[in-house]
Amino acid sequence: MIGPEIDRLIQLLAKLPGLGPRSARRAALHLIKKRDSLMEPLAEAMAAAAAGIRTCSVCGNLDTGDPCHVCRDGERPGGRDRTTLCVVEEVGDLWALERTGAYRGLYHVLGGTLSALEGVGPDDLNVPKLLERASRPEVTEVILALNATVGGQTTAHYLADRLEGCEVRISRLAHGVPVGGELDYLDDGTLTAALRARRSL
C-alpha cells in the first residue's frame, strides 16, 4: 500500500537507463528525503529541459535554444573554430568529445548511421546539410568521428566519397578507438589521443 503518487514516481524512475525497480525505489526515497535540495530542483530542471530543448537547425545538436551553444559560439569573434566540422552519430558522442576539452571546432550530428537493412538513407541522416556546410569557404576540414562499428565505418566511407567534391581535408579519428567500441563509453584520455592523432582519408 504505497500511495499512487509515490508509486508513479517509482515506475517512471525505473524507466531511466541504469535504474532497475530496486534502485528506482531507492532513488525515489532519496528524492523524497531531499525534497528541497534535490527533488524540487530536479523537477524544475526536467520541466525546463522538456520545454526548452530543440534540435539545432545548423548542426543537429540537442540544446536549449536554436542555434545551439556550440554553433552560437562559432558566430562570436574569438569563439569556436569555424574551419573544422566534426561529424558524429549522436548527441552523446558530441558530449563525449566536449568533455575532453580537446576540440574547439564545430559539430555535425548525423542522428545515426546508414543502414540498408533498417532503411536509413542519407536524407534520413542530416547528410544534405553536412554537404552544404562543408562547401562553405571557411570550412577546411571535416573530421569523421563515427563509431568504430560496421555501421559507423560504412557511413564514414560513404561521407568521405560524397565530400570529395568539397575543398576540405577529410580526416577520421586515430586508431586507439577500440574496434567495436562506441565513443560514449570511452575514457577521456583515449578519446583525446584519438582526436589528436586523427588521419587524413
Next chain:
Amino acid sequence: MIGPEIDRLIQLLAKLPGLGPRSARRAALHLIKKRDSLMEPLAEAMAAAAAGIRTCSVCGNLDTGDPCHVCRDGERPGGRDRTTLCVVEEVGDLWALERTGAYRGLYHVLGGTLSALEGVGPDDLNVPKLLERASRPEVTEVILALNATVGGQTTAHYLADRLEGCEVRISRLAHGVPVGGELDYLDDGTLTAALRARRSL
C-alpha cells in the same frame, strides 16, 4: 560546451543513488529523447510528490496526504488490521514489507535507530508516539521489525523494555536462512540462529 540547462540536469541526476556521472549523462540523453513520454511525466510526478508528500502524523510514513494511505485504510471498516503495529527504522523498510503482501497491520516508522555516539535519543525517534499507540486498547501486538544490525538490535531491546508496561505481545522477525539462500554463503550468526530456531517437519 554543453548548455547550462542540460548540464544542470546532468549534475542533479548524478546525485541520485545508483547513478554516477556517466550514467547520469546517459539518463539525461534518454530523458531528452523521450521528452513527451518520460521527461515531462517524470518532471510532473516529482513536482507533485515534492508538493504533496508529508510525514504521516500517526505512523511516521512518508506519503501524499496525512494520515498516510496505510493509516487511512486502518480507519476503514474491513480495512487494515489495527491490532498490530509493525515498527520499522525507515520508510524504505515499510515499502519492503508492503511488497511482500504478507502484512496486513499498521506501521510505526522510527526514523532511525538509537545512537549514543550520534546523539540520537528516544525523543528523536518517534518513540513517545509509539508508546502512546501501543497503549491503545485495540493494539495486541507490536512487531519490532528492525534491521539485524547493532543499532537496530540495541533499539529493539530498548523498545521491548519500554513496551513492557503495555498489554501487548512483543515480537521480532525470525532469523534464518533466506529463501533461495545457500548455506555455504551464509554468515555463521545467521546459520546458528537458523539452527536454533529449527522447526519440526
